Amino acid sequence: MDLPTTSRLGGEILDEVERAVVGKRDALTLLLAGVLAGGHVLLEDFPGLGKTLAARSLATALGLDFKRAQFTPDLLPADLTGSFVFDQRTATFEFRHGPIFAGLLLADEINRTPPKTQAALLEAMQEHQVTVEGRTFPLPKPFHVLATANPIEYEGTYPLPEAQLDRFLMRLEFGYPSPTEEWQVLTARMGRRTEEHSLRAVTDPTGLLAMQQAIETVTVDDSVSQYCVRLAGSTRRHAQVLVGASPRGSLALLLCSRAYAVLAGRDYVTPEDVKAVAHPVLDHRVSVRPELWASDITASAIVEDILRSVPTPASGP
Structure with a gap:
């Protein structure tokens, strides 16, 4: 697939997802x-801002098999990866796949499950495989995880440490819609007369892999x-930084x-493109010094300060 086709398909995918997720074009572009x-x-x-809807809609537009895992304090690694179950008919153990075997997995409220289960997911994200009782099972291609976290409820949660946050390529926020956008959500719901959104698949797993391969040719x-x-x-x-971004950043x-x-x-990258993705890519990789936690200094403010202070190279192909 060439880059113009990839760009056109990307626009169609965003148009399709935006039929369900209203007024979040910028965030959806970063997500895609x-x-x-x-x-x-x-x-x-915060809850209710369309995170789950965005994940499901994106999976539909990409033609990916979508599965959702609700992370809870009692969720075990085997609940994600799957396990061996004894089949009485054949007197053998057969492996039953868990929800992680999907094109796009929504890990809902990832910070509500213990570190052992978080680690199982993050290992699969990194290695693109799971190992159960000594046997290794490859995950499908493409395989992507969209995880959600609630930033306001910390009781009974297990926040991801910086080393695990670093495994996520981006961290995004949707934010509240404007009054006009919120009204559009209401009128769209009244118009379709059902809770469900009917979206079409713009591409399929093979097409997504071709798009990803085309990205590799960008100058x-x-x-x-x-x-x-x-x-x-x-x-x-x-x-003001305790630990900054690694070379992975x-x-x-x-x-x-x-x-x-x-x-x-x-078909080429400009410094403005780098600036557009800087906050989603770097903010969660920056740790503010502990003595500054009580102040208004945040990782986002530090990244913004860096964007202003580091000289920008000339734009152009």
Whole structure:
């Protein structure tokens, strides 16, 4: 698949998803860019803002098998990966696949399950396989995880440590809709007379893999890749930062900016593309010094300060 076709399909996918998720084009573009870059995305926002709807709608538009796992304190790793079950008819043990065997898995409220189950999911995200009782089972291709987390309810939760957050290519927020957008949600619901959204598949798993392969052909000038390195490196040297972004952060900047550029209709990356993905890519990779927790200093504010202070290279192919 060539880049113009990839760009056109990307626009059609966003148009289709936006039929269900109203007024979130920018966030959906970043979400799709994360998937096209081959990564997993963490959606951290308040309840009722369309995180689950966005995941389901994106899976439908991409033609992927969608499964949802509701993370709870008693969820075991085997509840995700699957387990061996004794078949009395054949007197043998057969493996029954868990919900993780899907094209797109929604890990709902990932911070409500214990670290052991979180680790099982994150290992599968990294290795694209699961191991049960000594046997290894490859996950389908493509395989993507969209995880959700509630940022306001911390009682009875197990927040992901920084090392595990780093496994997510992006962390996104949807935010509240404007009054006009919220009214559009209401009128659309009244118009269709049903709770369910009827969306079409714009592509299929083979098409998504072809789109991801096309992203690999995007031209990236050395000045832009060096810009990614300088941004990530600046997070490690910032006076208010305890731990900054690792080299995985600079690589994530490059990968996401390539996909973002294609969705914008270009076959090359500009510094503006890097800036557009900087907050979703870097914010969750920056840890503020503990003595500053009581202040208004946040990882987002630090990344914004870095974007202002690091010189921007000239744009162009």
